Amino acid sequence: MSAAPPCARSSTPYVTTSPCRRRRLPKPRSSRRKTGSRSWAAAARRRTRSSFNRANTARSPAIAPSQGGFVAASQLQDTDEAVLVLDNVSKGFSGVQALDAVTLRARAGEVLALMGENGAGKSTLLKIMSAAHAADSGRIVLDGNEVSFASPVDARRNGIRVVAQEPEIMGNLSVAENVYVGALPRNGRLVDRARLFEMARSDIERAGFSGLLDPRAYGRDLSPAQRQIVEILRALVGKPRVIAFDEPTSSLSDHEAEALFHLIGRLCEDGIAVIYVSHRMKEIFRVATRVLVLRDGRVVGERPADETDDSELVRMMVGRDLSTLFHHTSHEPGRPILSLRNLTSADVHDVSFDVHAGEVVVLAGLVGAGRTELARAIIGDLPVTGGTILVDGEEMKPTSPRDAIRAGLCLAPEERKTQALLMKRSVKDNISLAIVGQLSRWHVIRRRQEREVAARHARRLSVRTPNLDNEVSKLSGGNQQKVVLARWLARRSKLLILDEPTRGVDVGAKADIYAIIDQLAAEGAAVLVISSELPEVLGLADRIVVMQRGRVSGELGRDEASEENILGLSILEEEAA
Ligand SMILES: Nc1ncnc2c1ncn2[C@@H]1O[C@H](COP(=O)(O)OP(=O)(O)OP(=O)(O)O)[C@@H](O)[C@H]1O
Ligand SMILES: [Mg+2]
Missing domain, CATH: 3.40.50.300 (P-loop containing nucleotide triphosphate hydrolases)
Structure with missing residues (x-):
């Protein structure tokens, strides 16, 4: 096989043609920029x-x-x-x-x-x-x-x-500006906005993300998936x-x-x-x-x-064999802890289902199906416009997550960095945040107990940190996620809602988290998990509720669920509609 050095095969617009034999490579010369190989978008326009x-x-x-x-x-x-x-x-x-x-x-x-x-x-x-x-x-x-x-x-x-x-992502800039920041097309001294948006549109299409991102949308309005796509385009x-x-x-x-x-x-x-x-x-x-x-x-x-x-x-x-990733024991479901009846909010329509004590219900569906919105409506973080929420048989109208926490409902959110963690605070403070009330007497926090609880939960989830006083921002991504989970596990609530709990978590820690969820259910908690990973949906759930476009499109028992029928309820009917 011929072995062309990588730098020799480079007429492509995004493979540099710069000389290879330099200790530090020079800035690209302006003449090279003029050849039109500046961007993906430019290349897309030039070629069929x-x-x-x-x-x-x-x-x-x-x-x-x-x-x-x-x-x-x-x-x-x-x-x-x-x-x-x-x-x-x-x-x-x-x-x-x-x-x-x-x-x-x-x-x-x-x-x-x-x-x-x-x-x-x-x-x-x-x-x-x-x-x-x-x-x-x-x-x-x-x-x-x-x-x-x-x-x-x-x-x-x-x-x-x-x-x-x-x-x-910069919230006050458009998608196009976020992508091209530092290389904005100019017309004289002004940014050529028409060209900028056209370049971004063409890049989105060329990269295969057509229809998923509006070049003019503001960074602050983007979903996590859209933010990720902007980062890829950059x-x-x-x-x-x-x-x-x-x-x-x-x-x-x-x-x-x-x-x-x-x-x-x-x-x-x-x-x-x-x-x-x-x-x-x-x-x-x-x-x-x-x-x-x-x-x-x-x-x-x-x-x-x-x-x-x-x-x-x-x-x-991991340094060991993981014989079982999923822990699942069948528990006899108890009384309904959460009952939703025709719950409606801006992006959620007529949703009805129950989660019982001792049961793990997984909300499946595509990203954007309304699952996170539903969870936020349940805990009072988004306004409910119709229907009822019953907790332990009593109607609840939470107007804030604080109300919901008092009623025994907790949500570990999907976006840990922006919605959950106090990045400049310690691992201990972040874990004990939801239980400071329980740990306080006469408004004084019992510090020793706080440290013990934090240490126990950090250990249970194998949070990797040199000590409990380490700033959370200094942990790796997956370890930050474990801190969010540790906080809500420490609280021991009646209903625990976990939105994508294993996002960014390694395979060993995943097995630990699945075991903990299983154990919580065995101890009588009701657990509602939102997950987009089908093996996780199938491995964890006693029951699966599938959502599509803000509605429940079907419910499946553990024994009848398969990747095909979950996908069917997530997508196929939508296409037929
Ligand atoms: N800025 C920092 N200050 C102190 N420690 C840090 C910093 N950044 C990373 N670390 C530590 O370095 C180690 C490696 O972290 P790194 O983020 O590279 O892990 P990772 O393999 O990417 O993990 P993950 O799968 O969770 O993303 C971790 O122990 C982490 O706590
Ligand atoms: Mg990492």
């Missing part, structure tokens, strides 16, 4: 779809695109020199050695999956790559030359892109060479995730090196060529994706 495909094939002789553009691992081994190498990189934060001599090689046209438990060091590694953090030791080698990026802007200019785990602007996706699908629906997988396939065809971080095995085997596993900041091993399997990867990540 068929010429785009032709160009790709001609451009990548070393890589024979297999189905969907992905390349079998065997085709790649020992062909290309890596575009980017993070060589022996170490990074410590106070009290934590986040990375210890980690080496990662990103090769053109390949998807390298990066896996590991929460806190293993994945995001830190990507942040070093994009110069958001400086490594304590180790080298970054781009096209065979050691580089040192002065800033994230410098790394970006050199084609390094990281799609962050928690996108930073990475495509200009000439990326290496794109790292940090858990990109955690807030995407299956449909949106599918669009992303196609996009990744095309990026590979165009010789871009892709790094993909995810806790979802299915996705890893769908997109990855190779898998690099980290544990406690060290490399445990690297495998070609087609020469490994779920259990080997789990063993590498």
